[in-house]
Amino acid sequence: MAQLGGSVRLVVGHDAGRYSRTMPIAIKTLGPLHIEDLEPHRFEDLIRQLLYDFRDWSEIEATGRSGGDDGFDIRAWERWGDPDRAGDADAGAEVDAAEQVPDGRGRQWLVQCKRERAIAPAKIERYLADLPDTTEDGIYGLLFVAACDFSKATRDRFIAIARAKGFAEARLWGRAEIEDQLFQPKNDHLLFAYCGFSLQVRRRSAKTNVRAILATKRAVRKLKGGGSHILLRDATDTRYPVMDHDTGDKRADRGRWKLFGMREVRHDGLELCVQRFLAFIDDDAVHWDYAEGMNDARAHDDPWQTEREREDEERERSVRQAAMAVWDTLKPENKAWLEVTRVVPYDRIVAIDEEGDEYARWPHVYFVSADGEPFSPYEYDDLSVAAMYDGRHCNPRDETRVEVFARAGKRPGHRR
Known part of the structure; x- marks a missing residue:
């Protein structure tokens, strides 16, 4: 030796x-999360579990798992009537709640999940063209999620088309938004379950190592x-x-x-x-x-x-x-x-x-x-x-x- x-x-x-x-001295850092490598249904499971903290839901359905989903990968109903949420629409003006809640369960949201490495403006336009009609199906909001980064042009095209189609709210989650949520302490269990490592465990390991x-x-x-x-x-x-x-x-x-x-x-x-x-x-x-x-x-x-x-x-x-x-x-x-x-x-x-x-x-x-x-x-x-x-x-x-x-x-x- x-x-x-x-x-x-x-x-x-x-x-x-x-x-x-x-x-x-080399600086250690975390690499990007390879969420695009998740199996399609597992990717939908991850988004559905991140969805729970997005709004106050009365019900969330995993419609995409059974096939024949009519454009819904996830369908959810938001409890409505909270005055603090008034005017919180990114894609359109406030809509009469009675027109959006035909069955009384709340505001209906459509969630679309795409496990792709890149989505250009033309491609997102094609995806939005295939979505159900907001008036006929009583859809209030749209959440479009993909395992890639979106350019400014793609985000602008998404907002413009969502408004034109009549969505009261429309949100776009890309890789950055998903990683931001997974790195929050409250979601560390999801980071471990879907990506295989835990920041909380690393912090505890660092504490043990220092001692x-x-x-x-x-x-x-x-x-x-x-x-x-x-x-x-x-x-x-x-x-x-x-x-x-x-x-x-x-x-x-x-x-x-x-x-x-x-x-x-x-x-x-x-x-x-x-x-x-x-x-x-x-x-x-x-x-x-x-x-x-x-x-x-x-x-x-x-x-x-x-x-x-x-x-x-x-x-x-x-x-x-x-x-x-x-x-x-x-x-x-x-x-x-x-x-x-x-x-x-x-x-x-x-x-x-x-x-x-x-x-x-x-x-x-x-x-x-x-x-x-x-x-x-x-x-x-x-x-x-x-x-x-x-x-x-x-x-x-x-x-x-x-x-x-x-x-x-x-x-x-x-x-x-």
Whole structure:
């Protein structure tokens, strides 16, 4: 698992004296609802259930389900006599209620449902031409619903024809109007029933997720005072504590666990130190250098240290001695450390064993992620003066680097 020791070098940013490399953040949003893919009768069922809150109905009939509907997909009767509804006609003047309610059940509405991807002005004109006669059938209002978006020209043609045909009210619902209603909290059950997801469940899931993150953050903060190292473990790797035989594979491919030094408990997760170098900061806090070819972040008492890692440590020992000889000659205000750190997000941490076990006495931090990567896709470089009384930082930019330590052909982040 190269991720436990790997790195990513990305865009440079700035964070209160620390310098991060990160990537653009993608914004999550909902795509359009594919209501046009509903089976025709299911589409009519959806509209009928949305219809209940449209007016005060005395009766709603699903006439389109049986066939031979005489142009009615849904037929409904609105209770009338409410003075607040007077003059609420979009397609014509107020009509005498007695003429519109021959059987006393209320104002009759005709609802037409079309599960189409596009309806142009000419097509809606053909649909309206086939509707029943408003006078003969005693129809008061028209609601035309389709699973597509309507242009302004189509909406204008609809209103003009509806008025000419004598409808007292005429409404046009397209995809936008249907989605507006489905996204209302009161209709969340319909959103789930017909589209397969629930915004309310998502909100509850977000609330649960935030609580879990805060609980994990508190648990991680307790570890900060308990020791300098943790064992980061993939909770899905059942090979622990025995690594696969060393056949030249990368360490992470043989066992997905590794010791790291804890650095900070941050807002975005547990920060672990993956590289640490002796460094130099000039008096101007601009020019700098670091000792290549060494890494003081290594856990020297790692019980799973490979032969290759032992050889690397032996090579680094002489490099570090030479670098320390230079570092010791520097003034205290110029002695610095360059630390490269990675962050394990709280939502990837699934459990913490504060006591460890007989193989690793350090706390065990278990992670799970979809791609097997424990770290966020960015890292931090912290170049600061080593002296406790001096809080100077420096931005480790290539163009301001000078030569104080011997070069070894390596750069922070370009590491195994």
